[in-house]
Every structure is written in C-alpha cells, then in structure tokens.
Amino acid sequence: MTTSTSPQEILLEIKNVNKNFGGLQAIDDVTLDLPAGVITTLVGPNGAGKTTLFNLITGHLIPSSGTIHWLGKPLKGFQPWQVARLGIARTFQDLRLYSQMTVEENVMTVTERSSWLWQGGRKAAEQRVTEILTETQLLDKRHERAVDLAYAERKFLSLARIMASEAKLWLLDEPASGLDPRSFDRFVTLLRDYAKRGITICIIEHNLDIVIKLSDRVAFLDQGKLLAQGSSEDILKDPHLAAIYFGERA
Template identity: 40%
Template structure:
C-alpha cells in the first residue's frame, strides 16, 4: 500500500474538520476524494502534504510516518501536490516555473554556483532538458518563454501539474484540477491524468466534476462533515444510498452528474 491514512483527525479550536478518517491508496491507481464543500477534503490534503499537523492519527507513505514532518521532507519522500487556487510564480516564465519545481533534487553549493563550475553547468542543462520534457508532456512546449500569468486558465492548471511532476513524485495530489475548465479542457485533463498514471505515478485527486471522477478513478472515497461515509469502486459509490443522500443527489439536482 502506498498511502495509509488511519484514524486521522484535525480540530481548529472547537471545529472538528476531520474526525477519524481512514482510507488507503494503492500504488499505481487514480483515486478520488469527493464530498460537499466543507467536508474536509482539502484539510486532508493539507495534513498529508505537511502544511498542517494532525490533531491525531497516522499518515504513512510507503510505510514511512509523515505526521509532523515539514512539507519539504515529505516532498523528498516522493509526494507532490497542486492547489485548489492556482499558485504559480507569476513573475517567472513557464519554463522557470517548472525549474523551480526541481529545487529539492538539485545538488551543489554557493561557491560552485558562483564559479560556474562544469558540474553546475551540466546539472543546469539536465534540469532544463527535464523541464522541457515535462512541458511537452502537458502540452505547453511551445510556450516555455511565456510569462506564467499570461497563460489561459486551463494552461495554468497544466503548468502547475508540470511543476509538481518536476519533483519526480510517486504520489501526486491534485486539488480540484478541473475547477474552472470548459468541457474541452476537462477532456484534455482526463487524458493527461491517464498519461500520468502510465508513468507509474499514483494520483489522488479532489474533484467536483463527477463525470471526470467516475471515468478515471478506480476507487472513490466519500467525505461528509469530516468523516468518510463510503469508499469503493465508482459503480458502488454511485449506487450507495448514503452517498446519494449526502452528495450525489444534490449534484444531480444541479445537473452535474
């Protein structure tokens, strides 16, 4: 099992954001977390990635306990993420944004960099080559010199995914990657996530687009009011009465399923 979440809880003062959450993620799959707004999904991502410490419970990545580790150490262990609100470096180019994503894997010291030693130059060339490979992978190869904030919204989402992949993660967390996308962009995103899985990267995503979730996920975990109320394959989740009552029924009324 790649990721194991056991009895995870988080409180903010008197607010219980997560209460005894337990689920796991097998290696090589695409798995989704769904649920109403405020159900605790992003809080769960923030705990897994080390942005917040848990109040109690366990988070293990490939058997290694992550609870209370800082984000950079968790990233070194093979976990990367994107955010619900796009967080690009707007003053940098598209290529430079991806290069930033490689910083944990770069080696060298200040003196070697100042002297521009051959080893430093070779490392910079390798980094640039890998960044360009990722831009080609997400469909942005022709825009490497553009300013990141000049990209269309869907392309900014793809750039954020490329930057996360620059960490060479084993587990990639995507927080509402289809938010704000039109139907064509969403279809392209589905194809991209499938290609990421083909690279043997495990994907755990939060998403409200049920068409995307049902079509790309092998397993779905459903949150409601800080608890897991169901988990299983898409067909079972779609037919689960508790899930329909808590979430899917509301989405159907809004025409989103």
C-alpha cells in the same frame, strides 16, 4: 522518468486521523490507504474536509490524533518541504504559481529543487522540462509569464510543476475545475498515462464526469467522515450519498 513502484504496494496509510479546529471536527476518524499506481478520487460536498486531509498528509497541518505512514514510516513532525522531499507532491486549489515568472521558470524552480535527482545534470533536467512542456502543450508559451496565460493553461502549468517534481504520489486539489471539455480529455489522458507509468494519484474533484473517467476508486467524505469507498459506479449511484452530495440530506 525515474519513478518505479511495484503495483499494489501501499504508499500512504492514514489511520484513525482526527483534526479539530476549535470546536469543529474537520476530520473525524479517517482511515484510508493509497495503493501504488491507483487513482483515488476524494469527493464530497464543500467543507467536507478534503483539502484538510491533504494538508494533514503534507505537513501543512498536524493531526489532532491518529497516524499517517509513508512507505511504512510515520510522517509525524515532518515539515512540508521534508514531506515533498520524500516524494509526495501537491497542487493547491488556488494554484500558487509564480505569476511574474515565465512558464519555463515555473517548472524549472521545481527541477532545481529536485536537482539531486538529476544524475544527468542540468542538461537532463532541461530536457525533462522541455518534455513536460510538450506533454502539457505549453511549449510554445514557455517564455510567457504565468499571469498572462489563459485559465486552462494555468491549470496545466500547475500540473507541469507536479510532473517536474518526480514525486511518487501526487495530491491534486481540484486540478480540473473550470476546464473546458477539450482540456478535460487531455487532462484525463495525461493523468491516466502517468498512473500507468507508476505514479499514484489522489485527486479532489467535483466534476462527476472526470470522477467517472479517471478514478480507479472513489472515497466519499462528508463532515470529516469517510462515509464510503468503492468504484465510481458504486459511489455515484448510491442514493444516500447523492442526496448528501447535492445538499438534499434529510
């Protein structure tokens, strides 16, 4: 691991960001900081704007107004590949693996992209791939094609790719959806371990069990607005937010 960050440094600052799609305000005046080493969970009902917020950070979408700063510098005008190169990596709801490539090749395409990081050269990068495949329990599947993996294994491969990116900030879009309980526990342990090593994680998650086990902090979005942020206990016990989340709004 090459990443090290001092605790509580603000990595990403989202200030008064808005995003309109025609008449729809998908993000409505959102202000949110992501401090280093903290696991923030974004929760909210379907269509709340969670993925849109990720897309705005990563340059897949451009804010209608407002600013996003990375380590104090504006991200305005950056293409997704430039944002990735700054140290912000993401996964997608639909995974976007290279389905015909092997497990190992899927991870190596990421280490090759960040080869400028590998002072130890190709050998160091290969060692890192082996380490990552061991951590994600995919080592014995390294020569299988991604398309032939079981669902949970594909989710872990998506995580393996982000581990290989050496990014400081991981944006994970529903990475645990559909995992069985045993995979859940492995997944939570792995993310907690990386957070301890200094990785900052922002995760979109619908599974409240994972939200409770994983989050240092929860941010609740609804209809594009950041309605609340706080500990998982505070947010999940709030009857007003629960009513919104479970679709029982007045």
